[in-house]
Amino acid sequence: MLKKVPHTYVIVFSIIVLSAILTWIIPPGKYVQETRLIDGKEQELMVFYYEENLPEEHKPETPSTYQTWHVFSALFHGFVNQSNIIVFILMIGGAFWIMNHSKAIDVAIMAFLKFTKRLDKYSLMRKMGVNNIIIVLIMIMFSLFGAIFGMSEETIAFVIILIPLAISMGYDSIVGVCMVYVAAHLGFAGAILNPFTIGIAQGLADIPLFSGIEYRLVAFIIITAIGIVFVLRYAKKVSKNPKSSIMYEEDEYWRKKGASESEKIEYYTPKIAWFVYGIILCVLAVFSFVYPSTTMKIGNAEFVSRIIPVSTALFAIIGVFALRKSVHYFVLLLLGYTILYLIVGVMGYQWYVMEIATLFMAMGIASGIAINKTANEIANLFLNGVKDIMSAAIIVGLAGGIIVILSDGGIIDSILYGLSKAMGNFGKIASVGVMYVIQTIVNVVIPSGSAKAAITMPIMAPFSDLISVSRQATVMAFQFGDGFTNMITPTSGVLIAVLGVARISYHKWVKFIWPFIILMILVGFLLLIPTVTMELSGF
Numbered sequence: 001m002l003k004k005v006p007h008t009y010v011i012v013f014s015i016i017v018l019s020a021i022l023t024w025i026i027p028p029g030k031y032v033q034e035t036r037l038i039d040g041k042e043q044e045l046m047v048f049y050y051e052e053n054l055p056e057e058h059k060p061e062t063p064s065t066y067q068t069w070h071v072f073s074a075l076f077h078g079f080v081n082q083s084n085i086i087v088f089i090l091m092i093g094g095a096f097w098i099m100n101h102s103k104a105i106d107v108a109i110m111a112f113l114k115f116t117k118r119l120d121k122y123s124l125m126r127k128m129g130v131n132n133i134i135i136v137l138i139m140i141m142f143s144l145f146g147a148i149f150g151m152s153e154e155t156i157a158f159v160i161i162l163i164p165l166a167i168s169m170g171y172d173s174i175v176g177v178c179m180v181y182v183a184a185h186l187g188f189a190g191a192i193l194n195p196f197t198i199g200i201a202q203g204l205a206d207i208p209l210f211s212g213i214e215y216r217l218v219a220f221i222i223i224t225a226i227g228i229v230f231v232l233r234y235a236k237k238v239s240k241n242p243k244s245s246i247m248y249e250e251d252e253y254w255r256k257k258g259a260s261e262s263e264k265i266e267y268y269t270p271k272i273a274w275f276v277y278g279i280i281l282c283v284l285a286v287f288s289f290v291y292p293s294t295t296m297k298i299g300n301a302e303f304v305s306r307i308i309p310v311s312t313a314l315f316a317i318i319g320v321f322a323l324r325k326s327v328h329y330f331v332l333l334l335l336g337y338t339i340l341y342l343i344v345g346v347m348g349y350q351w352y353v354m355e356i357a358t359l360f361m362a363m364g365i366a367s368g369i370a371i372n373k374t375a376n377e378i379a380n381l382f383l384n385g386v387k388d389i390m391s392a393a394i395i396v397g398l399a400g401g402i403i404v405i406l407s408d409g410g411i412i413d414s415i416l417y418g419l420s421k422a423m424g425n426f427g428k429i430a431s432v433g434v435m436y437v438i439q440t441i442v443n444v445v446i447p448s449g450s451a452k453a454a455i456t457m458p459i460m461a462p463f464s465d466l467i468s469v470s471r472q473a474t475v476m477a478f479q480f481g482d483g484f485t486n487m488i489t490p491t492s493g494v495l496i497a498v499l500g501v502a503r504i505s506y507h508k509w510v511k512f513i514w515p516f517i518i519l520m521i522l523v524g525f526l527l528l529i530p531t532v533t534m535e536l537s538g539f
Contacts, residue, residue, distance in 0.1 A: 011506055012398045015490055016074055019405040020067035028064035028410025029417060030054060031459070046459050048417040051410055064410025071405065078400030084353050085493050086393045089156060089501065090386050091357040093393075095364025096160050097385025098378060100257075102371045103265050104331035105161070109168045131169050135235060136228055138162070139183035143224045146187025149297075149346055150194040150449070152486075153353050155181045156497050157342075157360060161335075163502055167254045171235050172245040173502045174512055178231045181498045182487060182513075186227040188449075189483020189520070190220035193301070197449040201478050204457035205471045212472045212538030219476070219527045226523060230516050246508050253503055267326040270372040277319045277330065280366060284312040294348040307344055311337070331367045338363040392500020399496045406445060416442055416456065428532040432473050433525055435460055439481025440521060447492040449482045472539045473531035480524035488517050 028051040036045050049055070051064055067074075079086065099105070116130040125133070142158070145151035163176030191198045193210055202209050238245045245251065288309040296305050315337060322329035338359055345351035345359070368378035406412050416438075439456060446452045456478060464474040486492050488510060499509050531539055 007505075009395065009398060012395065012402070012490060012496075013071075016071050016398075016401045016405055019402055020071050020409070023064075023067040023405065023409030023411055026409075026411040026414050026418075027051070029414040030058065030060070030410065031413045031416070032058045048413065050414075060410075064408065067405050067409045070408060071401075074401035074404040074408075075398060077404040078402075079397035081404065082396050082400035082493050085153065085156075085497055086396050088153065088353040088357045089389055089393045089396065089497055092157050092160070092360050093389030093501070094382035094385035095360040096157075097388060098364040098373075098381045099331060099335065099367040101373075101381050102328060102331045102367055104328040104335070104367070105164060107265060107326075107328040108332050109165055112165070113168060131235070131239075132232055134169070135175070135179060135232060138179045139186075139228050139231065140224065142180050142183035143187035143190075143220075143227070145343075146184035147190055147192040147194060147220050148187075150188060150191070150197065151184045151346075152188065152494050154342060154346065154356060155184050156494065156501060157356070158339075159498050159501050163254055164257065167251060170239045170242065172238050172242070172247045173251050173254055173504055174245065174247055174509075175231065175235045175238065177498060177502050177504065178227075178234075181495070182227060182231065183224075185483060185486050186224050186520075187220065188486065189480055189524070190216070190223035191479055191483070192216055192220050194449075197453060197479060197482055198475065200449075201453040201457050201475045204453060205461040205475055207471050207475070208538075212475075212536065214537045215531070215539065216476070216479075222527065223520070223523065226520070227516075230519070234512075246511060247504060250503055250505075250508075265328070267328065269323050269325075269327045269330070270370070272372050273323055273327045273330055273370040276366055276370045277323060280334075281312070281316055281319065284308070284315055288312045294344060296344070296347045305348075307348075311340060327370055330370060334363050334366055334370070389501060392497055395500045396493050396497045399490055399493060402491050403445075412445055415445055416459075428469050429529055431464075432469055432477055432528050432532050435464075435474060435477040436481050436525060436528055439478050440485055443482050443485045444489045444491060447486060447489055452482060453478060469532055470539045472536075473528065476531055477528060480521075480528065484517055484520045484524060488513055 029048055030051060031046045031048050032055070033044055034047045035042050036047075037043075049058070051060075054060075116134070119125045119130045142151065142155070145154075158180045159177055162180050163173050166172065166176035166179065188194065188197070192213060193199075198216075199209055202211065242248060291308050293304050293306050294308060295302050296307075315333070318333060319330065322333045341359060342351070342356055345355055349355075364382065365378060368381060373381070406415075439452070439460075442452055442456060457475070460474045460478065461471050464471050487495065490496065490506060496506070499506060530536060
């Protein structure tokens with residue numbers, strides 16, 4: 001008889017308890033920045049001290065403590081620390097519930113499926129598989145988003161859109177998550193211009209920003225291609241036999257949610273929808289006047305665009321055609337513009353979760369008014385959406401408790417120090433491999449790429465000089481080590497949030513993804529070998 005797999009909450013709490021036990025085994029310590037004289041030059045270095053030996057000026061106000069009953073208070077602090085992502089999830093869940101009530105997504109999916117069926121009559125398309133083309137294009141798009149501006153938290157919103165599409169194409173919720181979340185993190189690992197990882201790491205390593213882009217572009221293409229092939233193979237297996245999916249039973253939720261048929265959808269356009277159109281057009285016009293041009297930043301490059309005035313003019317035209325057809329198409333237009341302005345906001349105005357959540361909230365309310373719902377009805381729909389996604393928000397808070405325990409126990413830097421000592425007098429390939437392993441392990445403890453770069457690069461970069469390994473190779477070891485395990489580590493708030501939204505339990509996700517993670521870790525190591533054996537531009 002098979003043992004029942006523990007609930008995701010139980011798994012996360014068990015990791016919190018394990019982390020607390022480690023605080024009794026590993027002595028607390030801290031890296032501090034100090035100025036040292038090396039070869040007659042002053043250099044800023046990260047120096048590790050066990051807490052008892054810390055210089056007075058660096059001693060923490062509250063000393064690290066063994067974690068015992070703190071496993072319970074860590075849950076509270078985890079919710080506080082992850083509050084931005086938790087609120088983000090709740091707001092998006094409520095907003096999408098309002099929008100989904102219009103049946104606009106159902107209309108879009110049915111129209112899309114009809115379009116793909118028409119493409120099937122072309123022999124070339126039939127040979128390649130229309131669904132395969134769709135998966136490839138979507139994954140390339142999100143991989144580029146991850147590689148260029150570090151898309152991560154934003155994937156939570158897109159998962160809600162792509163899972164129903166994947167289900168309607170005959171796949172499962174895992175394929176929907178792969179098309180968005182996995183694709184974005186493949187791009188994150190193979191980053192080309194990501195300012196949050198490559199930009200910070202290269203700056204700390206004191207090498208030109210975004211140099212070595214030629215080889216990183218090759219690595220990005222290889223990583224993304226392998227990821228696409230992996231997802232296509234899995235999608236084909238599920239398409240042939242839906243019951244082979246480990247999510248077959250759980251996906252009944254999504255199948256029921258998308259079970260509405262075209263004849264049950266009433267196509268109409270209430271007068272209030274025209275009023276919403278007018279208000280939004282006025283708001284966009286004001287924004288066009290205030291922001292006539294937008295400086296879009298892609299990595300270290302930037303260009304000036306008139307995207308807001310141009311998109312406003314297009315909204316004025318497309319909105320009329322959409323409303324003349326049905327309010328469903330107008331709601332879809334609102335969704336499309338929400339996604340457009342999300343991209344503009346992130347790349348042009350450095351938006352983060354607060355601004356993105358606000359944008360989706362506005363979309364939800366506008367959608368509710370457009371389909372002629374009263375204020376009370378919109379409020380009730382929002383609350384229903386919050387209830388539906390509450391479990392996803394809770395698991396993010398619980399997972400945040402892991403980092404709280406490790407931080408309060410003062411052992412994060414100690415773990416990093418212990419790992420760095422493993423870099424002995426190896427050859428170049430072995431040394432860069434050890435760096436890669438260390439970065440991969442550290443990513444489980446510190447999932448934030450920016451924070452990890454700030455801690456590890458000042459240590460790794462000088463060490464690479466000692467063993468005659470290019471600092472660029474060290475940055476790539478950080479880059480790969482930061483990216484792949486993001487897709488499996490339980491300390492990643494974004495992963496836990498995505499799984500919660502998708503209704504995929506953590507243990508089922510691990511069962512699906514671990515062979516792929518092992519494969520990508522091996523690919524990452526193989527891609528590091530040329531950085532120390534070949535003459536590469538920027539290396």
